[in-house]
Amino acid sequence: MKLTDAAIFASDAIGKLKPHCERIMIAGSIRRLKPDVKDVEIVAIPKQELVQADAQGSLLDEPEMIARPVRGFIDAVNSWPKIRGEATGKYTARDLGGINLDLFMATVDNWGYILAIRTGSAEYSHRVLASGWVRAGYSGREGMLTKNGEPVPVREEEDLFRLIGIPWIHPSDRT
Numbered sequence: 001m002k003l004t005d006a007a008i009f010a011s012d013a014i015g016k017l018k019p020h021c022e023r024i025m026i027a028g029s030i031r032r033l034k035p036d037v038k039d040v041e042i043v044a045i046p047k048q049e050l051v052q053a054d055a056q057g058s059l060l061d062e063p064e065m066i067a068r069p070v071r072g073f074i075d076a077v078n079s080w081p082k083i084r085g086e087a088t089g090k091y092t093a094r095d096l097g098g099i100n101l102d103l104f105m106a107t108v109d110n111w112g113y114i115l116a117i118r119t120g121s122a123e124y125s126h127r128v129l130a131s132g133w134v135r136a137g138y139s140g141r142e143g144m145l146t147k148n149g150e151p152v153p154v155r156e157e158e159d160l161f162r163l164i165g166i167p168w169i170h171p172s173d174r175t
Contacts (some may be wrong), residue, residue, distance in 0.1 A: 001099055006030055006037035009096050013042060017103075020047055020073035023111060027118040028102070033172045039100045043115045046073040046105060069105070077103065090143055106143075113145050113154035116161075124174040132164030 001009075010026045018024050021044045025031075028041030046069035053064040068074075068088050077087035083100060085092030094101040106114040117125045117140075130140065137147055144151040145160065154160045161168045 010040045016076045031171045041102045043104045109153040112156040112159045116157045
């Protein structure tokens with residue numbers, strides 16, 4: 001699909017999700033301004049609410065409360081046909097009716113890490129970013145950059161570039 005057409009799908013998806021997010025941004029080939037786009041990639045930090053976990057204990061136990069995306073976010077995601085993943089997970093793929101949406105859920109502490117990886121390209125993420133963090137003594141585990149097994153906050157994309165010792169590069173130049 002042409003970039004201009006894919007950007008319209010992405011903008012519509014952002015518009016539907018944004019009221020239910022702390023932060024949201026287009027990633028992938030649209031962010032890199034590629035003329036041909038195969039899917040829409042979005043990174044989001046959904047607003048959270050506390051809900052009661054499924055009851056497992058006795059009636060005397062205090063109910064366990066867990067954080068999950070707010071109902072509006074879940075409903076917006078579930079309004080598109082599911083390809084895989086859940087709105088409450090770290091990743092879901094949805095059919096936008098002409099192009100697929102790959103939606104990646106992040107947190108404040110891994111926003112920059114997820115955004116950089118998902119902006120890509122896949123080759124750039126592997127050859128430059130992943131190789132860079134390995135050289136600097138980091139590893140990527142469960143959606144976080146880690147060092148010596150401990151999570152390292154990467155709140156902005158620029159933080160990842162700084163940690164691996166390279167200057168931030170505009171997405172359109174990540175080839």
